[in-house]
Amino acid sequence: MTAQARKALTHLGNGSDPASREILDALPVALYITDAEGRLTYFNSAAVALSGRAPELGVDKWCVTWKIFLADGTPLPHDQCPMAVALKGGEIVEGIECLAERPDGTRFWFTPYPAVLRDSQGRITGGINLLVDITSRKLEQDKARQAGLLLGAIVDSSDDAIISKDLNGTITSWNKSAERLFGYTAEEIIGRPVTLLIPPDRLEEEPRIIARLKAGERVDHFETIRRRKDGTLLDISLTISPVRDAKGNIIGASKIARDITERRHAEAEILRANRDLEQFAFSASHDLQEPLRSLKIYSELLARRYSDKLDGQALEFLGYLRAGATRMEVLVSDLLGYTRISKHEEGPETADANAALAIVLASMAGSISESGARIVSESLPTVPVRPAHLQQLFQNLIGNAVKYRSLERTPEIHVTAKSQEAEWTFAISDNGIGIAPEYKEKIFGLFKRLHTSEEYSGTGIGLAICQRIVAEYHGRIWVDSEPGQGSTFCFTIPRTRNSVE
Amino acid sequence: MVVEDNPADVFLIRETIEASGVKVPVHIVRDGEEATRFFDNADRDDSAPCPSLVILDINLPKKHGVQVLRHLRRSQRCRTASVIVVSTSNAAKDREDVILNGADAFFCKPSKYDDFLKLADLILEWLPKGSK
Numbered sequence: 148m149t150a151q152a153r154k155a156l157t158h159l160g161n162g163s164d165p166a167s168r169e170i171l172d173a174l175p176v177a178l179y180i181t182d183a184e185g186r187l188t189y190f191n192s193a194a195v196a197l198s199g200r201a202p203e204l205g206v207d208k209w210c211v212t213w214k215i216f217l218a219d220g221t222p223l224p225h226d227q228c229p230m231a232v233a234l235k236g237g238e239i240v241e242g243i244e245c246l247a248e249r250p251d252g253t254r255f256w257f258t259p260y261p262a263v264l265r266d267s268q269g270r271i272t273g274g275i276n277l278l279v280d281i282t283s284r285k286l287e288q289d290k291a292r293q294a295g296l297l298l299g300a301i302v303d304s305s306d307d308a309i310i311s312k313d314l315n316g317t318i319t320s321w322n323k324s325a326e327r328l329f330g331y332t333a334e335e336i337i338g339r340p341v342t343l344l345i346p347p348d349r350l351e352e353e354p355r356i357i358a359r360l361k362a363g364e365r366v367d368h369f370e371t372i373r374r375r376k377d378g379t380l381l382d383i384s385l386t387i388s389p390v391r392d393a394k395g396n397i398i399g400a401s402k403i404a405r406d407i408t409e410r411r412h413a414e415a416e417i418l419r420a421n422r423d424l425e426q427f428a429f430s431a432s433h434d435l436q437e438p439l440r441s442l443k444i445y446s447e448l449l450a451r452r453y454s455d456k457l458d459g460q461a462l463e464f465l466g467y468l469r470a471g472a473t474r475m476e477v478l479v480s481d482l483l484g485y486t487r488i489s490k491h492e493e494g495p496e497t498a499d500a501n502a503a504l505a506i507v508l509a510s511m512a513g514s515i516s517e518s519g520a521r522i523v524s525e526s527l528p529t530v531p532v533r534p535a536h537l538q539q540l541f542q543n544l545i546g547n548a549v550k551y552r553s554l555e556r557t558p559e560i561h562v563t564a565k566s567q568e569a570e571w572t573f574a575i576s577d578n579g580i581g582i583a584p585e586y587k588e589k590i591f592g593l594f595k596r597l598h599t600s601e602e603y604s605g606t607g608i609g610l611a612i613c614q615r616i617v618a619e620y621h622g623r624i625w626v627d628s629e630p631g632q633g634s635t636f637c638f639t640i641p642r643t644r645n646s647v648e
Numbered sequence: 649m650v651v652e653d654n655p656a657d658v659f660l661i662r663e664t665i666e667a668s669g670v671k672v673p674v675h676i677v678r679d680g681e682e683a684t685r686f687f688d689n690a691d692r693d694d695s696a697p698c699p700s701l702v703i704l705d706i707n708l709p710k711k712h713g714v715q716v717l718r719h720l721r722r723s724q725r726c727r728t729a730s731v732i733v734v735s736t737s738n739a740a741k742d743r744e745d746v747i748l749n750g751a752d753a754f755f756c757k758p759s760k761y762d763d764f765l766k767l768a769d770l771i772l773e774w775l776p777k778g779s780k
Contacts (some may be wrong), residue, residue, distance in 0.1 A: 222737065433736075433737065436736050437654075437707070437736045439759070440736060440757060440758075441656040441657070441760040443759040443760070444656070444660065444759060444761050444764065445656060447760065447761050448761055450763070476759060586772070
């Protein structure tokens with residue numbers, strides 16, 4: 148309380164003046180007055196409301212409240228309360244936080260502001276005390292403290308390392324999993340540069356990360372390598388978000404680091420198993436070609452040289468034999484194409500989609516002109532995909548658009564590419580027969596066909612190949628379609644893979 | 649000389665040679681070892697036959713076609729023979745492999761009779777003059 152306020156209070160006298168009393172009664176703050184011996188001579192209605200009791204004037208001493216405790220819960224005898232201390236000529240204690248109990252057992256927090264009243268000779272004639280209710284503030288603080296404790300417990304119990312750093316890259320907090328993962332204790336590492344955790348050949352990552360944070364961006368699931376205290380390396384996935392102060396300024400970053408060493412091992416295992424399987428599928432389909440060729444040629448020779456010696460049914464059977472062999476040949480050759488999709492080839496790793504499209508359209512010139520299809524394309528981007536793969540995507544998707552055209556109208560096929568933040572979305576849309584909603588997912592499966600060979604030829608491998616190529620580049624493929632109106636096949640190609648840039 | 653284990657293909661190669669119109673004796677061997685023995689025998693015995701053109705399958709029992717090819721190129725009498733490799737594979741790598749090991753031509757076995765007969769053009773091209 149300011150000196151000025153105290154002076155104003157002491158001027159109110161002992162509360163016997165009716166004018167002063169009217170003011171005091173109306174005050175929304177609990178207030179009481181005592182004589183020099185501490186006996187209560189006045190209290191206002193706010194004091195009754197706060198303390199939950201009406202003291203007996205001239206009898207109750209020192210305090211208006213029923214029971215008082217210090218903030219730590221120790222009971223405080225009435226004759227040692229701040230008002231009593233002040234009246235006995237001791238120090239005037241201000242601003243302490245006390246807990247009090249009402250006769251009904253409920254409790255409240257308050258801060259007393261005692262002052263002594265003196266006569267012209269300076270002798271103590273009484274005291275006046277203001278009790279400010281701080282219960283709601285204390286409850287808020289307590290709630291915040293509980294929330295803080297809870298958050299702390301969550302952070303500490305997390306399996307992921309949770310670390311915070313300021314914009315200089317100095318570590319400011321470090322949870323238990325961070326200790327477990329990196330081997331440093333919180334005491335050892337807080338206040339030290341985060342670059343301690345970065346292997347020397349990856350130090351250039353930090354300025355890039357900081358630059359992104361300063362721009363207010365998050366870094367999501369960035370897979371990289373970090374170093375433990377003992378120097379060993381570990382594979383981790385980092386998610387880093389900017390931390391802002393109350394005014395919204397970026398003051399640092401929180402990092403969640405997940406140990407992905409095991410996942411990496413599992414991935415390598417799956418990759419190896421996949422390669423084996425691919426190798427198997429490749430050999431199998433390759434070796435199938437050989438006997439198939441004999442089957443085809445000799446059924447052909449049989450038809451050419453012995454037709455006149457065979458009766459009608461034998462010729463019919465021979466026809467089935469030849470059709471089966473031909474169909475199997477296409478299947479085997481498509482299957483070979485499917486097993487051969489791999490990013491791990493030599494040659495360029497980016498493709499100009501305009502060039503890829505031109506090559507595909509040239510190779511399909513025959514079937515396109517036969518169908519009367521009109522193909523419209525926008526200017527397309529250069530994307531991080533092997534040219535052969537992009538060509539296969541166009542070949543299959545445009546090939547399908549031409550094949551499944553509607554006979555009621557001129558086929559129109561549009562090829563477009565839309566640029567998004569992290570990826571390109573290509574769309575090949577047609578005005579063909581469309582696809583019923585229940586088949587939208589199925590069509591991408593291997594050997595999945597919606598039509599008989601008599602209606603539309605095909606092996607059911609084309610879209611599986613597309614699916615596989617797109618998956619190789621961590622993109623997605625899907626179809627939107629209105630049956631009878633047309634289909635739009637879309638696929639996405641990420642601009643970059645697993646990079647901070 | 650034809651080195652081919654699959655009788656179905658032996659028949660087709662015979663028909664092709666016939667279609668090409670060349671009239672030469674044709675030796676047929678059915679596996680890689682038999683082929684290398686044939687060359688060794690020619691080196692030992694001057695009166696033994698020595699091929700002027702070898703039509704060589706790659707996927708052979710006992711000895712791989714490329715081994716047969718290397719053996720041929722190291723032999724004394726038969727080393728100058730022309731070699732046409734016939735294979736089901738059309739992979740660039742396989743093609744390169746046999747050319748690097750001394751084959752003169754590569755023919756991918758087709759699955760249509762008329763296409764198979766195109767092997768005749770290669771035979772006419774590579775059969776040394778005077779042996780027709």
